[in-house]
Amino acid sequence: MPEIDRLVVRFSSLGDVVLAGAVTTAFGDRTGFLTLPRYAELAGRLNGVTRVYTPGEALPPVPVFDLHNSLRSRRLTLGMQVRRVERQDIRRRLHVAFKAGPADRVVDRYARTARVPPAPAPWLLPAERGDVLLLAPGAAHATKRWPYWRALASAWSGPVRALGGPGDEAAVASIGGVCERGFGQTLDAMNGGCVLVAGDTGLLHLGAALGLPVVGIFGPTTSADGFWCHAGQVVEAPLSCRPCSRFGGAVCPVGDHACMRDLSIDHVIAAIHRALA
Ligand code: SF4
Structure with a gap:
């Protein structure tokens, strides 16, 4: 059998x-x-x-x-x-x-x-909750990278921890973190988190799968594209050029990358507070 x-x-x-x-x-x-x-x-x-x-x-x-x-x-x-x-x-x-x-x-x-109803998260053993703001600044495609992670880490009054995987080293190091080696370490690193902030990346879904409140920052892709399904907060700009790509790209096709540059730290901090509430 x-x-x-x-x-x-x-x-x-x-x-x-x-x-x-x-x-x-x-x-x-x-x-x-x-x-x-x-x-x-x-x-x-x-x-x-x-x-x-x-x-x-x-x-x-x-x-x-x-x-x-x-x-x-x-x-x-x-x-x-x-x-x-x-x-x-x-x-x-x-x-x-x-x-x-x-x-x-x-x-x-x-x-x-x-042929089953989709189960709501958590889909993994839930993370232990704490007071650390988790930031996942990396993204495989340049246009999906929000430019203000470092300023957000400085502006947040509580403890902050940067997370990332292979390829995210520079982004994670820019806010004082070190990338994890393997999913076991990444899941461990999310213990103690209060909210995870990430771009439209796998780590955003991983945080939600652990039952963490998440804030998703969307630029060249949108929260309506099909991947976002979480009970978290979305930060995105109402631009007619969005979405310009299914997965993100190396450069902004219109040159100004406004989909990310227009999303201020205040927008993201307000979303974090909504997620905490
Ligand atoms: S074209 Fe629009 S959506 Fe695409 S990267 Fe540029 S600003 Fe962002």
């Missing part, structure tokens, strides 16, 4: 793997999770996940919920009983190019695929 009752597939990236927690939590125990090796530790901590598989391992003959729907996920689950997520790639592209309506929320598409 298989050691799991069902298998969820999502290979990457950090935010998508975390958001799959809305489904694994709803399923409960005896859920397997197929992902890339670098996300195996994290996937194994999601509520409901009792066994993690990586590509190349033999998969048990259980129903599969493919939340990636890629060539690789199709190849690895060939011949199995599978429901695959609707990707809505065209809707997402039209949303950016012509400001058409956004795609459905990611957690809703995942939940439709799995």
Whole structure:
């Protein structure tokens, strides 16, 4: 008899793997999770996940919920009983190019695929709450980086801790922090937090998955693009050029990066206080 009752597939990236927690939590125990090796530790901590598989391992003959729907996920689950997520790639592209309506929320598409209602966070063992303001200043794409992290860290009257992963070293060091090595350390570093402030990045979803109040700072992407699903606070500017990208880019297409520059420290501090309340 298989050691799991069902298998969820999502290979990457950090935010998508975390958001799959809305489904694994709803399923409960005896859920397997197929992902890339670098996300195996994290996937194994999601509520409901009792066994993690990586590509190349033999998969048990259980129903599969493919939340990636890629060539690789199709190849690895060939011949199995599978429901695959609707990707809505065209809707997402039209949303950016012509400001058409956004795609459905990611957690809703995942939940439709799995035929369960999406469970609200926390999707991981909740973080211990404290009084430290957690700041995650890094972002893979330059246009997603808010320029005022250092000033925010200086302006906040309470304790502050900077967080980040590989690639975030300079941003984290700029506000006196050191990047964690691995998800275990990142999750530990969120203990003692009161609010997590982050851009539209995987760490934003990770904080929400731990049950922390979050403040999301959105620039070239918007909170309506499908990834935001949290009961936190959003800071974003009402600019007609937004969203200009699905994932962020290297440079602002119109040159002024107003989507981030117009978001003052006061905007963000007000959102932190709303999140604390
Ligand atoms: S200001 Fe507009 S065009 Fe420039 S990065 Fe932001 S959303 Fe994109």
